[in-house]
Amino acid sequence: MVRAQALNKPIAGGKKAKKSSAAWGKGLVFPLLVIIIWQIVSSSGLVSVTVLPSPLQIVSTFYQLIISGVLLEHLQISIYRAAAGFLLGGGIALILGFLVGFSKQFESYLDPTMQMLRTIPSLAVTPLFILWFGLDELSKILLIAFASFFPLYVNTYNGIRSVDMKLFEVAQVLEFSRWKKVTKLILPSALGHILVGIRLSLGIAWLSLVVAELMGSSSGVGYMIMDARQFSQTDKVFVGIIIFGVVGKLTDSLVRLLEKKLLKWQTNFEGVE
Amino acid sequence: MGVKISIQEKNFRIEQERKLVLDDIQLTLNKGDFLTIIGPSGCGKSTLLKIVAGLDTDYRGAVIVNGRQVEKPGIAQGFIFQEHRLFPWMTVEQNIAADLNLKDPEVREKVDEIIEIVRLKGYEKAYPSEISGGMSQRVAIARALIRDPEILLLDEPFGALDAFTRQHLQDVLIDIWQRKKITMMLVTHDIDEAVYLGTHIAILSANPGRVEKLVPVELSYPRSRTSPSYQDVRQRVLQEFEKTEYEKYRDGEGI
Secondary structure: OHHHHHHOHHHHHHHHHHHHHHHHHHHHHHHHHHHHHHHHHHHOOOOOOOOOOOHHHHHHHHHHHHHHOHHHHHHHHHHHHHHHHHHHHHHHHHHHHHHHHHOHHHHHHHHHHHHHHHOOOHHHHHHHHHHHHOOOHHHHHHHHHHHHHHHHHHHHHHHHHOOOHHHHHHHHHOOOOHHHHHHHHHHHHHHHHHHHHHHHHHHHHHHHHHHHHHOOOOOOHHHHHHHHHHOOOHHHHHHHHHHHHHHHHHHHHHHHHHHHHHOOOOOOOOOOO | OEEEEEEEEEEEEEOOEEEEEEEEEEEEEEOOOEEEEEOOOOOOHHHHHHHHHOOOOOOEEEEEEOOEEOOOOOOOEEEEOOOOOOOOOOOHHHHHHOOOOOOOHHHHHHHHHHHHHOOOOOOOOOOHHHOOHHHHHHHHHHHHHOOOOOEEEEEOOOOOOOHHHHHHHHHHHHHHHHHHOOEEEEEEOOHHHHHHHOOEEEEEEOOOEEEEEEEEOOOOOOOOOOOHHHHHHHHHHHHHHHHHHHHHHHOOOOO
């Protein structure tokens, strides 16, 4: 049976690829249906354009924003903020997560504080950050860093603590050095948790970006939305929302791709057909 | 040279109460001996093996391997667990090399050689989740062997496998043992396995674990399970085994 499985591999792979493209198609059915109904309702003039612009109008606004370069400019600064905040917060989270995961000493000194800070909503610290760092880039990046710190911290810590004791025993019998224990045992078994942490942190970074940009700025997709709201440009608001959704989904897919590549040894339940 | 096991006593502490698990175990193995250990469940045979491996150091006595006292686990006492315990994120060859560098030509050569011996050619790049239980256990054996252990300790290594795979792996093990001339200690609850593999069989009794009888097996390899001389030895071991079992029940223990 095992041999057959090994031989059938390329075939099984081909089948899988087909399946995933079919799943892709299925995922499109519902949004397409909604858009079609929406267009019909809008064209019939039942609702006012300021409340609900038609999909076609949104597309045309989208196009104009791209052509004029306005959208790209806002998107660039938004991505820069989110990335900088995520790298700062996530980087520190990885380091602290490792330290606290590895050492009981670090855990008893640091973890209680972390758990306390974790329960503070980032919205609550926003005023403080504005008071300390003003309304410019620094306060925004720090806010994003603060919010994206915790998911990665908790998951890194968890990952390191979830190493199988039985495999630790094996490492002992095989006389792994301390360094090899880290690189060959702890890191690979924590990797799954860490990647989940990265996904969550990226999501949160993107969410808090909106908070940061709504609290006062003169650029970014969040600002574009706020600005459009003041002039009742509902179509522009929609464009902003869509951009947030698309970029968020893209980054998440990127991490998932990484997950698939790095964790290809895992055989997990993939859901029933 | 060889292995000298001398355990005066080994206790477990269960809820403040001390329970004697192993009582006065004295075993001496010459280089190249294959000792199989059988006994009823709970007789402490796995504990005995863990002590020899250095995984359990909380006992009175000493284990000497080639003149050196065992104080902690290490590659000199290769250990095969009941489960294969492979690293799931490593391929077969990576698991065998483990902390050694596969790009090192010396390591590469040894890995290739051992893969040949445990008959895993063609599966070097497979992950543990892609191979069967019997193959996984062979990888685990290869992982221990590549480190040139002075003694190989096997804790019911084939217990979880089906009868056919088990017999196949027993032959693989004999083959390895004859090629490498390693001293081996194998714990099992299968009398047939003990007779088929061992140059000596230690029969343990339970509560506390004692060596009830040490039976030398003077049959040449490969052994035929159906030959009269084999059946003879098997019969003798079975009788001894039943005697210890019987005494256990007479004393109102067991089950």
